[in-house]
Amino acid sequence: MNTPAQSTGPARKTGDTIASIICILIGIAVAAWSVKLDLGTPTEPQPGFFTFLAGASLIVLSVLLFVYARLGRSSGSEPLGTLLRPTILVVGLLIYSLILDLAGYVIATTMLSAVVLYVMDVKIWWKVLAIGLVVSLASYALFDRLLGITLPPGILEFIRV
Amino acid sequence: MDALVSLGHGFLVAITPVNILYGFLGAVLGTAIGVLPGLGPPATIAILLPITYKIPAVSAIIMLAGIYYGAMWGGSTTSILLNIPGEPASVVTCLDGYKMARQGRAGPALGIAAMGSFFGAIVSLMGLVLIAPILADFALKFGPPEYFSLVLLGLMMAIYLTEESVIKGLIMGVLGLILGSIGIDPAYGAERFTFNLVRLSGGLDFVVVGMGLFGISEVLINLEAPEVREVYKTSLKKLLPTREDWRHAWASVVRGSVLGSLIGVLPGGGAVISSFASYAVEKRVSKHPERFGSGIIEGVAGPETANNAAATSSFIPLLTLGIPGNLSIAMIFVAFMIHGIRPGPLLLQQHPDLFWGVIASMFIGNVILLALNLPLVGFWARLLKVPYKYLVVVIVVVCVMGAYSVNYAAFDVGAMLFFGIFGYFIRKGGFPAAPLILAMILGPILERSLQQSLMMSGGDPGIFFRRGISITLLSVGGLLVLKPIMLWLWKKRRGNV
Numbered sequence: 001m002n003t004p005a006q007s008t009g010p011a012r013k014t015g016d017t018i019a020s021i022i023c024i025l026i027g028i029a030v031a032a033w034s035v036k037l038d039l040g041t042p043t044e045p046q047p048g049f050f051t052f053l054a055g056a057s058l059i060v061l062s063v064l065l066f067v068y069a070r071l072g073r074s075s076g077s078e079p080l081g082t083l084l085r086p087t088i089l090v091v092g093l094l095i096y097s098l099i100l101d102l103a104g105y106v107i108a109t110t111m112l113s114a115v116v117l118y119v120m121d122v123k124i125w126w127k128v129l130a131i132g133l134v135v136s137l138a139s140y141a142l143f144d145r146l147l148g149i150t151l152p153p154g155i156l157e158f159i160r161v
Numbered sequence: 162m163d164a165l166v167s168l169g170h171g172f173l174v175a176i177t178p179v180n181i182l183y184g185f186l187g188a189v190l191g192t193a194i195g196v197l198p199g200l201g202p203p204a205t206i207a208i209l210l211p212i213t214y215k216i217p218a219v220s221a222i223i224m225l226a227g228i229y230y231g232a233m234w235g236g237s238t239t240s241i242l243l244n245i246p247g248e249p250a251s252v253v254t255c256l257d258g259y260k261m262a263r264q265g266r267a268g269p270a271l272g273i274a275a276m277g278s279f280f281g282a283i284v285s286l287m288g289l290v291l292i293a294p295i296l297a298d299f300a301l302k303f304g305p306p307e308y309f310s311l312v313l314l315g316l317m318m319a320i321y322l323t324e325e326s327v328i329k330g331l332i333m334g335v336l337g338l339i340l341g342s343i344g345i346d347p348a349y350g351a352e353r354f355t356f357n358l359v360r361l362s363g364g365l366d367f368v369v370v371g372m373g374l375f376g377i378s379e380v381l382i383n384l385e386a387p388e389v390r391e392v393y394k395t396s397l398k399k400l401l402p403t404r405e406d407w408r409h410a411w412a413s414v415v416r417g418s419v420l421g422s423l424i425g426v427l428p429g430g431g432a433v434i435s436s437f438a439s440y441a442v443e444k445r446v447s448k449h450p451e452r453f454g455s456g457i458i459e460g461v462a463g464p465e466t467a468n469n470a471a472a473t474s475s476f477i478p479l480l481t482l483g484i485p486g487n488l489s490i491a492m493i494f495v496a497f498m499i500h501g502i503r504p505g506p507l508l509l510q511q512h513p514d515l516f517w518g519v520i521a522s523m524f525i526g527n528v529i530l531l532a533l534n535l536p537l538v539g540f541w542a543r544l545l546k547v548p549y550k551y552l553v554v555v556i557v558v559v560c561v562m563g564a565y566s567v568n569y570a571a572f573d574v575g576a577m578l579f580f581g582i583f584g585y586f587i588r589k590g591g592f593p594a595a596p597l598i599l600a601m602i603l604g605p606i607l608e609r610s611l612q613q614s615l616m617m618s619g620g621d622p623g624i625f626f627r628r629g630i631s632i633t634l635l636s637v638g639g640l641l642v643l644k645p646i647m648l649w650l651w652k653k654r655r656g657n658v
Contacts, residue, residue, distance in 0.1 A: 019590050023332055030339055030354070037351055043620030047351035050608040054338045061332045068328065080589055081385030089384060089557070090582060093377070096561060097574040105562075112561065113554050119384060120550030131554065139558050147215055149566040 016069035023062035030055030085119045092116070104154020105144070109136035164290050171517025175525055180223050183216070184522045187224035188529045191231020196239055196541045197552065201249065202232040203488035204379055207371030208556070210496055211563040218500035219515050223522040225496050229489045230282065230472045230523065233432055234530045237274035237465050238541050241267055250432035250468040253440045257453065257460030264456050269402040273458055274465040275534045276402070277414045281470035282527045284418035285425065289477055289520060293509075297481040300506035305613035306624050310634035312607045315484045317638045318427060320596045327645065329592045337600025338607070340365055347605070348612060360572050367495040367602060369564050369573045373580025374594050375488075376560040380553055381585040402458065410462035413443050417463040421470025431475050431487035432468035439467035473523060479504050480516060484603070488595050491602055 031052055040046030068074040092115035100108045113132035122128055143149045174180065194205045206225050213221035236251030241258035254274065261270040303311070320330035343354045344364030355361040402410065417439045424435040443463040444450045453460050478484045483505025485491035497504045502512060509516050534541070564577035584594055618624035625631050 015590050019592070023336070026336070026339075033354060037353060041620060042615050042622065045612050045615055047346040047349045047353060050611060051339065051342050051353060054335050054342070058332065058335045058339070061328060061335060065328050065332065074326065074328075078589055078591065081382075083385075085384040086381040086585065089381065090578065093557075093561070093574070093578045093581075097571045097578060100561075100565065100571040100574060105565075109558055109561070113558060116554045116557050117550065120553060122550055131551070135554055135558055139562060143212075143562055143566070147212060149211065149215070149562070150569060151562065151565065152571075 013069050013072055013074070016065060016074040020062045020066035020069060024059055024066070027055045027058035027062060030058065088119050089116065092119075100154075101152050102154055105151035106136045106140055107154060109139065164294050167294075167513065167517050168290050168521060170513070171519075171521030172524075174219060174514050174518030175223065175521035179217075180220055180518065180522060181525065183220040183224040184227050184526045185529055187227020188231040188526050188533060190224075191228040191233075192235035192530065192533060192541060193544060194228070195232035195235020195237075195251075196544050197235075197547075201375070201379075201489075202229045203371070203492050204375035205232075206489055206492035206496070207368060207374075208376050208559050208563050210368045210371070210492065210499065211566040213496055214499060214566070218497070218502055218512075219518045221496055221500065222493065222515065222519050223526075225493050226476070226519060226523060227526045229493065230469060230526065231530055233465075233469045233472045234275065234278050234534050235541065236468075237278070237461070238271065238534075238538065239545065241270045241274065241461070242542055243545065250436050250472075251465070252433075253436045253464045254461055256440070257456050257458070260454070260456030261458070261461065266456070269406050269458065270461050271538050272535065273402045273406060273410050273414075273462045275531060275538075277410070277417060277462045277466035278469040278534075279527055279531045280414050281418040281421055281466035281468075282473050282523070285422040285470040285473035286520065286523055286527075288422050288474060289523075293477055293481050293516075293520070296477065297506045297509045300482050303506070303630065304628075305610040305617065306628050306631045307634070309607060309610035309614055310625060310631040310638070311482065311484060312603050312610065314634045314638040315478070315486065316596065316600055316603060316607075317641050319486065319599050320593075321641045321644075326591055326593075329590075330596050333587070333592050333594070334596040334600040337597035338604040340370070340597070341601040341604030342608065347609070360568070360570070365576070365601070366567050366573065367492075367498075367598070368567050369577045370580050370601065371492055371495070371598060372560050372564055373577040374584035374598060376556060377577060377581025378584025378588060378594075380556055380560075381581060382588060383549070383553070406458050410458045413439075413459040413463035414466045416442060416446070417466030418470045421467030422474045424467070425471030425474030425486075426477050427486065431490070432471045435467040435471035436464035439463040476519075476523075480508060480519075481506060483508075483606070485599060488598060491599050494602060 032055075034048035034052035034055055037048035037051070038046040039048045039052050042049075065074060092112055096108050096112045099111075103111075110129070110132040113135045114128045117128045117131060122131070140151060144151045175184070190205065190209075191202065194202065205228055209225070209228070213225065216224075233250055237254050237258065240251040240254035241262050244255050244259040258270045258274070261267065316334055320334055321327060339354070341364075343361055345351070345355075345362050346353055352362060420439050420442060421432075421435040424438055425431060440453075440460060440463060443459050444453045447453065447459065472489075475486050475490050478486050479490050479494060483494075483503060485494040494504060502508070502515065560577065561574050564573045565571065567573050587594060587597075614624050615622070625635060
């Protein structure tokens with residue numbers, strides 16, 4: 001059975017401290033923005049009323065987490081693993097979102113599939129390219145042609161039927 | 162009697178060729194993702210939501226429901242043959258199921274899991290047929306204060322029942338409420354947290370957030386250290402449990418059906434908790450509790466029955482109250498909204514075809530699953546030989562295609578990626594994702610009912626405490642909040658004595 005490893009005390013303490021500080025900042029920003037939106041009164045709550053309550057609650061809860069973390073009593077986190085593969089996929093997806101409209105679905109998805117396969121240790125270039133092309137063409141045929149979800153043709157616009 | 166007549170009408174809807182096809186597709190997909198570790202029902206439903214735009218609402222819900230309860234069937238296969246649960250509701254099945262496989266009794270373990278699952282689902286469905294109309298009728302009496310209290314209680318229970326760290330669950334719940342408020346405020350038309358981005362005016366799309374939080378983050382976590390799987394070689398012949406097996410297991414199956422049906426109705430309950438609860442109950446009532454974990458059939462029969470019963474009964478709060486109790490049901494809630502249908506007390510009156518059609522399809526779906534799972538268990542086990550490196554390509558591609566198709570914009574692919582990274586870090590930090598998505602979905606209902614309640618009472622929050630149903634629901638929620646404090650005080654007092 002796969003059981004996630006639990007992070008050690010100091011790592012969890014640091015992680016939860018950072019998370020609580022980020023949440024406190026988000027809570028302050030939300031509460032401040034809500035005040036700007038107008039809170040209204042309990043009789044006539046305005047757009048900022050509910051979000052102000054949420055922001056204030058977030059601050060209180062995050063302060064509690066901060067205290068728990070500093071006391072070493074927070075629980076539930078696990079250590080970060082090797083980040084190289086996830087990072088490559090994130091960068092690949094980021095580039096994909098930037099070039100999708102320009103390059104078109106088939107080309108962009110072939111490249112993305114190639115990146116995923118590379119990350120997964122498929123290192124034979126023709127295999128990577130062939131599988132990438134098959135996946136992108138098959139998904140294009142299924143979603144665009146069969147299910148009618150219009151995907152961007154990009155520079156292959158001229159061969160669209 | 163009326164319910165049975167309506168159910169008969171539901172069968173007429175469910176047995177149309179197109180609905181049978183979608184039900185079959187859902188059952189097959191559900192079993193497949195249940196078998197394959199690394200992609201659970203919420204992620205699969207989230208990924209497939211965009212595809213349902215193009216198909217009728219009844220067919221879409223029938224297919225997505227099939228994925229959810231189908232996954233409960235498939236999950237037991239990997240637990241028994243690999244000691245790896247295909248999805249969380251089958252974690253506890255590993256304890257005795259895998260031991261049975263090692264003793265050469267994989268067949269009876271898989272057999273009792275399938276038959277128990279079928280029995281649990283049918284018992285739970287009968288409960289659904291009888292209780293849902295009564296509950297929907299009762300819920301028509303709910304005003305804004307009752308809805309506010311109900312949604313609040315639902316969120317609290319989801320937080321308390323699913324995760325270890327309550328404070329982290331509460332933080333995620335509040336973050337979900339904030340994310341759910343992004344966009345144009347429906348009451349006053351004011352823009353909230355849009356950063357002047359037109360794309361955010363309509364709010365964050367649940368499909369994009371769901372695919373990021375469950376689909377992409379799951380892939381990122383699996384990429385850290387791709388696992389090596391090895392199927393335990395064992396005889397799959399003689400799948401039917403013997404008379405002796407049944408003598409030991411029948412009571413566990415009955416108890417699992419009742420327990421699962423009850424737990425599934427609770428917000429935050431669902432299949433995972435019911436399987437653990439069933440295992441605990443079986444161990445407690447057994448004359449030989451020390452034998453649990455050594456490969457006894459009761460340890461498989463109870464939990465596998467309970468998780469299927471719970472998966473089915475968790476549709477009750479969705480269909481009658483409009484409250485999704487767990488993540489998979491929350492994703493199905495989104496599918497309703499995509500089709501412009503609001504699940505809740507009025508669903509039965511306004512869309513009886515959908516209401517009864519979906520329930521009837523679950524009867525048919527479970528028969529399909531029984532037929533698919535028992536004779537084809539060898540096929541499902543072989544599915545595990547598909548290398549994850551090829552599977553992950555398909556998951557990523559379907560995710561990006563799904564995100565793009567929401568608004569036909571690459572922006573949404575970027576947004577999905579953002580929530581994928583966010584999901585990765587919150588999971589690593591031990592922050593549960595379920596309260597976030599549930600609160601995001603329920604937040605607008607909570608806000609609207611709070612505003613309406615305060616307007617009704619002239620700003621007096623006492624309205625929530627003067628109405629019977631509301632005060633009852635809030636009291637239960639209050640007990641949940643006070644439970645850790647009471648436990649701490651009790652332990653302290655015992656320590657002092």
